[in-house]
Amino acid sequence: MVGCAVTTGVGAAVNTAGVRPSDTVLVLGCGGVGLNAIQGARLAGARRIIAADISDEKLEQTRVFGATDLINSARENLADRVRQLTDGRGVEIAIEAIGLPRTIESAYEVLARGGTAVVAGQVADGMRISIDPFVMSDQELSLIGSNYGSSKPDTDFPMLIDHYMNSRIDLDSLVTSVIGLQDINEAFDQMKRGIGIRSVITY
Structure with missing residues (x-):
């Protein structure tokens, strides 16, 4: 697990996004990578962690790993709910852990001014997304990719095991x-x- 989803998810939050204690983080997709992105956001001290998925079963699991708010995007409008939870501001960090064009666009669309959307999900070859470049420059938004959590296995693997041994992340x-x-x-x-x-x- 450490060699795959844990490193990818935790690294997306800690290494790629550089989550800070003042940040509100949205994670789209709550499979193995998404759950660990939630753990990474918690490890970094994010003040609020919003989990989004279309499965209630997966959403309930996210609470164990640090999610503070849950959105079932099959029943609720994601953008509306995020803005409701953030007093209209949006999120500083959105981590997409599915790899679908629409969810990547959704992650980008709910960013606060100066926010960053991270694509951690594996996207099929040839897929394309559409974003508004005026909004990108006007709001100073960033859209970046995360390959394997921007990790360095020789140092990150031992560190993740140390986090686990000291109960800072949950592998069990x-x-x-x-x-x-x-x-x-x-x-x-x-x-x-x-x-x-x-x-x-x-x-």
């Missing part, structure tokens, strides 16, 4: 099942259906 709650090798096909089926977060295989 990422594991939703421990299975035998004979159950691997069922685990893949559950993953495709969006059930659970991570399975550990023992053999």
Whole structure:
């Protein structure tokens, strides 16, 4: 887990976005990367962390990792709800952890003046997005990519393990099942259906 989603998500918040204690952070997509982006924002001391997803089950899991507010974007207008939660200001940091053009655009659209949208989700080759360059310059907005959480594995892996050993990040709650090798096909089926977060295989 540390070699994949944990480093990608925590790094997107801590390394790429550089979340500060004064920031309100929005995380779009609450799978493995999104949950760890939430953890990273909490680790950096963000004053408010808003989680957005279309699954109530995934949203409820985000509270364990530090989310303070939840938005089901299948039922609520994301931009309207974000502005309601931030007194119309928007968020300083938005981390997109899905990799879809529309959610990337949504992350950008809810930024406060001077805010930064981080694309941490894996985007399919050839996808394009549309943004208003006037708004970018007028509001001094940034849209940046995050590859593997802008991490340096030789230093970041030991640091993440140290965070875990000192209870600053939670790895145990990422594991939703421990299975035998004979159950691997069922685990893949559950993953495709969006059930659970991570399975550990023992053999």
